[in-house]
Amino acid sequence: MESKDTMMTSMQTKDKQEYEEDKGSKQPEAQEEEPHENANLPLVDGLADRGPKSVTSGSGQQVSNGFTTSTPQSPREALGTAVGAVGMPPASGGDTGASAPFGGLRTLVVQQTSLDRPRETWSKKMDFLLSVIGYAVDLGNVWRFPYICYQNGGGAFLLPYLLMAVFGGVPLFYMELALGQFHRSGCISIWKHICPIFKGIGFAICIIALYIAFYYNTIMAWALYYLLSSFRPTLPWTTCTNSWNTVNCYRYLSSDQNVTWSNLSTSPAEEFYTRQVLQVHLSSGLHQLGSVSWQLALCLLFIFTIVYFSIWKGVKTSGKVVWVTATFPYLVLLILLIRGATLPGAWRGVVFYLKPDWQKLLSTTVWIDAAAQIFFSLGPGFGVLLAFASYNPFHNNCYKDALVTSSVNCLTSFLSGFVIFTVLGYMAEMRQQNVDVVAKDAGPSLLFIIYAEAIANMPAATFFAIIFFLMIIMLGLDSTFAGLEGVITAMLDEFPRLLAKRREWFVFGLVCVCYLGALSTLTYGGAFVVKLFEEYATGPAVITVVLLEVIAVSWFYGTSRFCNDIQVMLGFYPGCFWRVCWVAICPCFLLFIIISFLAFPPEVKLFNYTYPPWTTVLGYCIGVSSFICVPSYMVYYLLNAKGTFKQRLLKSITPEPSSENHRDYIVTNAI
Numbered sequence: 317m318e319s320k321d322t323m324m325t326s327m328q329t330k331d332k333q334e335y336e337e338d339k340g341s342k343q344p345e346a347q348e349e350e351p352h353e354n355a356n357l358p359l360v361d362g363l364a365d366r367g368p369k370s371v372t373s374g375s376g377q378q379v380s381n382g383f384t385t386s387t388p389q390s391p392r393e394a395l396g397t398a399v400g401a402v403g404m405p406p407a408s409g410g411d412t413g414a415s416a417p418f419g420g421l422r423t424l425v426v427q428q429t430s431l432d433r434p435r436e437t438w439s440k441k442m443d444f445l446l447s448v449i450g451y452a453v454d455l456g457n458v459w460r461f462p463y464i465c466y467q468n469g470g471g472a473f474l475l476p477y478l479l480m481a482v483f484g485g486v487p488l489f490y491m492e493l494a495l496g497q498f499h500r501s502g503c504i505s506i507w508k509h510i511c512p513i514f515k516g517i518g519f520a521i522c523i524i525a526l527y528i529a530f531y532y533n534t535i536m537a538w539a540l541y542y543l544l545s546s547f548r549p550t551l552p553w554t555t556c557t558n559s560w561n562t563v564n565c566y567r568y569l570s571s572d573q574n575v576t577w578s579n580l581s582t583s584p585a586e587e588f589y590t591r592q593v594l595q596v597h598l599s600s601g602l603h604q605l606g607s608v609s610w611q612l613a614l615c616l617l618f619i620f621t622i623v624y625f626s627i628w629k630g631v632k633t634s635g636k637v638v639w640v641t642a643t644f645p646y647l648v649l650l651i652l653l654i655r656g657a658t659l660p661g662a663w664r665g666v667v668f669y670l671k672p673d674w675q676k677l678l679s680t681t682v683w684i685d686a687a688a689q690i691f692f693s694l695g696p697g698f699g700v701l702l703a704f705a706s707y708n709p710f711h712n713n714c715y716k717d718a719l720v721t722s723s724v725n726c727l728t729s730f731l732s733g734f735v736i737f738t739v740l741g742y743m744a745e746m747r748q749q750n751v752d753v754v755a756k757d758a759g760p761s762l763l764f765i766i767y768a769e770a771i772a773n774m775p776a777a778t779f780f781a782i783i784f785f786l787m788i789i790m791l792g793l794d795s796t797f798a799g800l801e802g803v804i805t806a807m808l809d810e811f812p813r814l815l816a817k818r819r820e821w822f823v824f825g826l827v828c829v830c831y832l833g834a835l836s837t838l839t840y841g842g843a844f845v846v847k848l849f850e851e852y853a854t855g856p857a858v859i860t861v862v863l864l865e866v867i868a869v870s871w872f873y874g875t876s877r878f879c880n881d882i883q884v885m886l887g888f889y890p891g892c893f894w895r896v897c898w899v900a901i902c903p904c905f906l907l908f909i910i911i912s913f914l915a916f917p918p919e920v921k922l923f924n925y926t927y928p929p930w931t932t933v934l935g936y937c938i939g940v941s942s943f944i945c946v947p948s949y950m951v952y953y954l955l956n957a958k959g960t961f962k963q964r965l966l967k968s969i970t971p972e973p974s975s976e977n978h979r980d981y982i983v984t985n986a987i
Contacts, residue, residue: 435500435706435707436630436631436632436707437631437707437708437709438631438632438635438707438708439632439635439636440635441712442639443631443632443635443636443638443639444635444704444707444708444712444717445717445720445721446635446638446639446642446643447631447634447635447638447642447704447794447797447798448701448704448717448721448798449642449721449724449725450638450641450642450794450795450797450798451695451700451701451704451794451795451797451798451799452693452694452695452721452722452724452725453642453645453724453725453728453791454791454792454794454795455535455760455763455788455791455792455795456692456693457693457725457728457729457732457791458732458735458736458763458788458791459736459759459760459762459763460689460692460759461689461693461729461730461732461733462669462732462733462736462737462762463755463759463762464685464689465477465669465733466668466669466733466737466752466755467685468676468679468681468682468685468686469672469673469674469675469676469677469682470668470669470670470671470672470673471670471671471672472672472673472674472676472677472682473676473682473685473686474730475677476677476682476683476686476687477686477689477690477726478726479686480683480686480687480689480690480691480905481690481694481722481726483897483901483902483905484687484690484691484897484901484902484905484906485690485691485693485694485696485722486694486718486719486722487894487897487898487901487902488691488694488696488697488862488866488902489694489696489701489718489721489722490714490715490718490719490894491696491866491869491878491898491902492696492697492701492702492705493701493704493705493714493717493718494705494714494715494878494881494882494885495510495702495705495869495878496701496702496703496704496705496706496708497705497706497708497710497712497714497885498710498881498882498884498885499706500706500710501702501706501809502518502699502702502703502706502802502805502806502807502808502809502810503517503518503521503522503699503702503703503802503805503806504518504519504522504806504807504809504810505518505806505809505810506518506702506809507868508971508972509971509972509973510868510869510872510873510971511868511869511872511873511968511969511971512953512967512968512969512970512971512972513949513950513953513954513968513969514864514865514868514872514946514950515949515953516945516946516947516948516949516950517861517864517865517868517945517946518699518806518810519945519949520857520861520942520943520944520945520946521697521698521699521802521806521858521861522699522802522803522806522807523941523942523945524698524853524854524857524858524861524942525698525699525799525800525802525803526803526829526830526833527849527853527854527938527942528698528799528849528854529796529799529800529830529833529834530830530833530834530836530837530849531834531837531845531846531849531850532792532795532796532799533616533619533620533623533792533796533830533834534612534616534834534837534838534842534846535760535788535792535846536616536619536788536789536792536793536796537612537615537616537619537838538593538594538612538615538760538764539764539785539788539789539792540615540618540619540785540789541593541611541612541615542593542764542768542781542785543781543782543785543786543789544615546778546781546782546785547778547782548778549778551771551772551777551778551781552588552592553584553585553587553588553589553768553769553772554567554584554585554769554772554773554777555567555584556584556587558584558588558592560587560588560591560592561584561587561591562582562587562591564580564581564582565581565582565583565584565587566581566582566583567583567584583765583769584769585764585765585766585768585769585772586765586769588768589761589764589765589768590923593612593764594840594842594843595609595840596840596841596843596844596923597840598840599839599840599841599844600841601841601844601925601928602841602844602845602848602927602928602931602934604841605836605839605840605841605842605844605845606839606840606841607839607840608835608838608839609838609839609840609842612838612842613835613838616831616834616838617831619789619793619796620827620830620831622793623793623796623797623800623827624823624824624827626793626797627797627800627801627804627823628819628820628823628824629819629820630819631704631707631801634797634801637793637794637797638794638797640790641790641791641793641794641797642790642794644786644787644790645787645790645791646728648783648784648786648787649728649731649732649735649787651783652735652739652780652783652784653731653734653735653738655774655780656734656735656738656739656742657734657738659738659739659741659742659745659774660742660745660746661741661742661743661744661745661746662738662739662741662742663741664741664744664745664751665736665737665738665739665740665741665742665744665751666734666737666738666741667741668737668740668741668751668752668755669733669734669736669737680912681916683908684908684909684912684913684916687905687908687909687912688855688909690726691859691862691906691909692855693725693726693729694722694725696862697858697859697861697862697865698799698802698858699802699803699805699806700798700799700801700802702802702805703801703802703804703805703806704798704801706805706809710885711885711886711887712885713886714885714886715882715886715890736762736767737751737755739766739767739770739771740754740755740766740770742770743766743769743770746773754766759847763788767784768781768784771784800823800826800827800830803826804819804822804823804826807822808822837849843922843923844922844925844927847920847922847927848920848927848931848934848935848938849938851918851920851935852932852934852935852936852938852939853935853938853939853942854939855913855939856910856913856914856936856939857939857940857942857943859906859909859910859913860910860943861942861943861946862906863903863906863907863910864946866898866902866903866906867903869898870898870899870902870903871899872969873971875895875898875899878898879894879895917932920932920935950968953968954968
């Protein structure tokens, strides 16, 4: 018995010494409060290299040193006896378990204090939802969906669109939200927890985001130019008596009885857009872009100034700004829908928009367009969903968030079609033409020419012009916030020591790079550059990157492991539908888009300029410049890893344990 007491005393002294040593190096804190959710990986017995020890509940609770307690203890109860475990009297007099040697077994519950800066979180859940909705609902919902819908069979197009959303878009959306929330990392550093050799995907995403920032914000600069031009009684794109107008300019409405419209005739709205805003007539093509338009340069500078002061402090700042930028467009859409429905001829546009042409479904082009539209509308693969979800609480229901936000996005696209086509029906009625003749323009031209002209011929034209172009700016702003936040989060997570305390300066440098990169889109031929970037630089590259992302998560990291992560977070295991989508359907969905793009390359044309063959090569080179990061990093990783080639390969596909452990307490040094 004496030797047993000696052994217990020795063990107690050893454990106390280990605790004191660990306390000096790791600085754990014994607290009764809930620990911070961003604590580092908890240490059992204070030493990381001892590995996890089992902790079970019940009358025979096992703790870190292998002994069992006589009674179960809650964290608070354990904390109350923790002081006695290190040789100090308990806080309150009570039964300390005197039946056991040295007053019974005591459990010390500590919180591991992270040496890193605590991760920022959303102030409110609604900040996150509005940010995601604002990112997903962008300019493409207003102009691209209505155009593609009527072009591909009207109401019949909704069938392939919904099928592609259910089996492709929404599962990818859900996957990215779950990944970001569980690993709490941006699109670069997250890969060491999934499949390290695919880390190049994160760098590729950042480059793609920069390319988008180079041209996307220019469209908002155009809208700002229109907005500033709207503050006058007579809108400048309603008359042909301005300095930029040509002899071919005609106002062609049913009220103008003496006007004869020909193939060479142009509307005042078209000439304002092409000759005053873009000044594209001063450029002969991509080979001769011309000078930078100082008016557009100032407009873009103002846009980037708003962007900078909205995101420089993090999601707590941008989460407040989106309460305006994400909700205001819905108010304007509602106003324009009510106004459009009361216009003469509005029904013609609605019928043209929704009248189903079921024969179109036999064409593969319809299914390709549906897949591409839902993919670019929801926006997985741009690093934004990973970044936004990484600032969520660990147990946030991202499954519900994915369903709600993706549904809102699709319904917004459908609603925008009514807003656009009621006005197009009105234009067709006024011009005494068919709707398909009026709606021949796609892309920004649909907004800046056709819709702008329709607004100019409405009563209270100035008011509707102001709110419409404000809506365009708002739709673009929150998408820009999101795109740049994806890059910022990725870089701050990858280089925390260098950038964490210098976020404001890093954001300032990033915005300056984006502004300088956008200068080519502000030239007289800048519209040609915007079209080139939109068609080649981002689309194929980001689809390929997302395909690799799905393969890495589903096949290398493993669907079972990913689903277990979701169960830890949300408390339920994803159903069979989601697992099948992630493993098989989503890769096939993305591969289908890539193959169709390669098999049927788009014929790029803008206004009267047809892009020459060398621009196709240039476009593909820009696209490959981002994607090349993926194979380049794979080679770099294998060359720099240690061991045999087999060991390097095994290490390259083995995920590192996440630094985020989401248990609240650590049980250590039971004596």
